[in-house]
Amino acid sequence: MRNLIDILDLTTSEIDELISVANDIIESPKKYAHKCDGKKLATLFFEPSTRTRLSFEAAMYELGGNVLGFSEAQSSSSAKGESVADTVKVVGYYADIIAMRHPKEGAPMVASMKSDIPIINAGDGGHNHPTQTLTDLLTIYREKGRFDGLTVGLCGDLKFGRTVHSLIGALSRYNNVKFVLISPNELTIPEYIKKEVLEAKNIEFVETASLDEVMPELDVLYMTRVQRERFFNEQDYIRLKDSYILTPEKLLSAKKDMCILHPLPRVNEISVAVDSDPRAKYFVQAQNGKYIRMALILKLLEVE
Amino acid sequence: MMTVSSIENGIVLDHIAAGRGMDLYKALGLDELSCLVAVITNAYSKKMGRKDIIKIDAEIDLNLDIIGYFDPNITVNIIKDGVNTKKPKIEPPERIENIIRCKNPRCITTVEQELPHVFKLTDRENMVYRCIYCESKAK
Numbered sequence: 001m002r003n004l005i006d007i008l009d010l011t012t013s014e015i016d017e018l019i020s021v022a023n024d025i026i027e028s029p030k031k032y033a034h035k036c037d038g039k040k041l042a043t044l045f046f047e048p049s050t051r052t053r054l055s056f057e058a059a060m061y062e063l064g065g066n067v068l069g070f071s072e073a074q075s076s077s078s079a080k081g082e083s084v085a086d087t088v089k090v091v092g093y094y095a096d097i098i099a100m101r102h103p104k105e106g107a108p109m110v111a112s113m114k115s116d117i118p119i120i121n122a123g124d125g126g127h128n129h130p131t132q133t134l135t136d137l138l139t140i141y142r143e144k145g146r147f148d149g150l151t152v153g154l155c156g157d158l159k160f161g162r163t164v165h166s167l168i169g170a171l172s173r174y175n176n177v178k179f180v181l182i183s184p185n186e187l188t189i190p191e192y193i194k195k196e197v198l199e200a201k202n203i204e205f206v207e208t209a210s211l212d213e214v215m216p217e218l219d220v221l222y223m224t225r226v227q228r229e230r231f232f233n234e235q236d237y238i239r240l241k242d243s244y245i246l247t248p249e250k251l252l253s254a255k256k257d258m259c260i261l262h263p264l265p266r267v268n269e270i271s272v273a274v275d276s277d278p279r280a281k282y283f284v285q286a287q288n289g290k291y292i293r294m295a296l297i298l299k300l301l302e303v304e
Numbered sequence: 305m306m307t308v309s310s311i312e313n314g315i316v317l318d319h320i321a322a323g324r325g326m327d328l329y330k331a332l333g334l335d336e337l338s339c340l341v342a343v344i345t346n347a348y349s350k351k352m353g354r355k356d357i358i359k360i361d362a363e364i365d366l367n368l369d370i371i372g373y374f375d376p377n378i379t380v381n382i383i384k385d386g387v388n389t390k391k392p393k394i395e396p397p398e399r400i401e402n403i404i405r406c407k408n409p410r411c412i413t414t415v416e417q418e419l420p421h422v423f424k425l426t427d428r429e430n431m432v433y434r435c436i437y438c439e440s441k442a443k
Binding site: 084085102103104105106107124126127192196 | 408410411412413414415416417419426427432435436437438439440441
């Protein structure tokens with residue numbers, strides 16, 4: 001039985017396979033409409049989410065399966081003090097696969113150690129969010145046709161941004177990927193990612209506080225939100241939230257085929273005026289999230 | 305100069321970094337023993353300048369993983385009939401369980417009941433241990 005807790009649980013060939021299945025689902029959705037007939041996905045969301053939960057649910061429905069679960073901890077037994085281990089043990093009697101979001105880091109790993117059915121980590125605090133990374137990878141692949149040799153700019157909150165950490169880990173396994181890390185000094189990428197991932201693998205990267213200076217060299221620009229919920233201090237959040245705001249003017253120096261990604265939700269870090277730019281791919285990215293989750297559910301349920 | 309007598313049967317932990325002897329004493333649970341235990345701090349050392357030493361006047365089972373995590377350069381001398389019989393090789397353990405606790409306030413170990421605190425060695429050269437759940441560095 002397989003789980004997906006960290007994006008690195010998947011080999012690059014498994015990721016290639018998931019991307020290939022997702023592309024086939026996009027081409028021929030009817031072929032997949034009954035693949036999960038009679039199967040149930042439990043969405044255990046101990047923390048609010050719109051996109052991730054709904055895309056998991058839509059993914060399962062489009063595969064012919066059903067969905068049960070809860071969307072906040074208050075409506076589950078965890079409000080009464082039930083452990084993650086007990087919750088997943090019980091849910092295993094009612095469902096075939098679990099997608100779990102939890103504010104505590106490592107909760108899905110604890111779940112995977114106790115569960116009798118596959119666990120998908122749908123986000124654990126500021127730690128991992130592997131299905132977002134799969135979504136990002138599918139979008140980059142569909143837009144650029146490759147991973148090798150890309151210059152990828154990551155902009156905003158690189159300290160707490162779990163999507164950024166996972167994406168760096170995933171892309172660092174391909175050849176000649178260069179990272180441009182754009183953030184204010186207070187929100188730079190953690191030292192351990194620099195040392196244990198980038199430097200350990202001899203991957204080219206630069207750190208800068210200026211988006212304008214590096215814009216012309218980027219093939220992909222991955223924008224992130226400065227997340228209020230990751231700060232213990234409200235004043236720090238207010239001071240840093242408007243560090244980068246992407247506008248049509250800033251995009252004048254960008255490559256014509258650069259693609260702009262964002263895991264969403266955005267607050268104000270991408271101006272609404274950018275939405276009509278053909279390089280803006282963040283809504284396509286959200287749509288791709290459903291297809292790659294369909295591919296993942298099929299893989300973990302071992303459905304042919 | 306102060307002298308502490310030799311032991312006939314027991315264990316001597318030598319080459320402990322100066323000032324860390326009491327921490328190791330507590331980490332190994334030596335405060336729970338009923339035998340004679342001597343903690344010598346700031347002893348002269350040709351190699352280290354100053355060092356701490358612990359002498360245990362009994363043959364007990366020591367958790368070598370704790371010593372390996374604490375400092376793999378510590379020497380463990382097993383004394384039998386006044387003779388140093390063997391020096392087990394001390395290595396940093398690949399995995400430690402319930403020796404230290406995860407300090408990350410966002411880690412699942414802060415709320416999940418009876419969950420063991422497990423760390424794995426992720427960087428041997430720099431002795432970096434990370435929580436297996438949240439991957440925070442051990443402090």
